[in-house]
Amino acid sequence: MIKQTVKSALKISANIFPESCAKAHYFIRFRKRLNLTNPTNLNEKIQWLKFNELDNDIYTLCADKYKVREYVSSKGCGEILNDLYGVYDNPQDIDYRALPEKFALKCNHGAGYNIICSDKARLDIEKTNRQLNRWLKEDFSSLFVEPQYKKIERKILCEKFIENARGGFPDDYKFYCFNGRPYAVMVCVGREKGRPKFYYFDMNWHPLPFEDTLELISKNDYPAMPDGFDKMKHYATQLTSDFKFVRADFYLIAGRVIFGELTFTPSAGLDVTLQQADIILGSQLTL
Structure with missing residues (x-):
C-alpha cells in the first residue's frame, strides 16, 4: 500500500519535478542513488538521455507507434512495416x-x-x-x-x-544500437508460455555472457543464427543512425523481417535484470 502511494505521488509530480521523480524511481528500483553527473551503466545513461536528448521532435515522432511508420519509410525501409x-x-x-x-x-x-x-x-x-x-x-x-x-x-x-509457424507469438529480436551501429541483439523466446527467456548475441551470433545466455553457454547449446539475421542487422543500421542510443525491435517470420518499434528507454532505464549487461552495454554509449 505504501509503495503504491509513493508511485502515485511520483506520477502526479513527474511533470513538475521530473528529475527528482526519476531519481526516486531509480533509488526505489536499485537501492542506490542515480548519478546523472557521471553516469556509467546503461540504465544511468538512459536516465541522462531523458533530460538531455529525448524532449525533441524526432524522438516524439519515432516513439509514436503510428507516425514512426513515416520515419521507417523515409529511411527506405517501408517494406518491413x-x-x-x-x-x-x-x-x-x-x-x-x-x-x-x-x-x-x-x-x-x-x-x-x-x-x-x-x-x-x-x-x-x-x-x-x-x-x-x-x-x-x-x-x-x-x-x-x-x-x-x-x-x-x-x-x-x-x-x-x-504469428510463427506454430501459431504462437514470434520471437523478438531487439538490437541495441549506438550511433547507428548495432552492438548486441537480445532474443526473446517463449512469450506464449508466459515464461520468456532473454538471450544475448553479438553481431556475429556469438553468445554474450549476459543473463539467461549464461545458461546456454554453460551447456554449449544455443540456437543457430536465424535466416534473416543479416537483413535485420541491415535494417537496424538504417533506422538508428540519427540517435546516440536506440533499441531497434523486429520480428522474424520465415525469414521475413517485420518492424516492431524503436525503443529509446528500455524498461524506462530501470531494468534490474541487466546486471553485467548494464555495465558492458553502457560502455558503448558515449554521451
Missing part, C-alpha cells in the same frame, strides 16, 4: 465487423498498450473498448518520466496479427 488495418481517435470508431478474425489493437503513446485478438468471435468488445479508453486517458510519459511520449497525439492502431 506490418499491415495497418485502421487508425482511430477513439474505440467507438472501430468497425469490428470489418476486421479479420485475427488482429492486434494498440495505443500509440506508450508501451504495453496491446490487445491481441486471435479469435474475433470470442472478443469481448465492450471490455476491449473500456480498456482502450482507459489507456487513451493515461499520460504514459509521467509513469516513469519518459518525455518522448509526452507530446504524442493519442491514437488507436489496428494491425495484422503476426
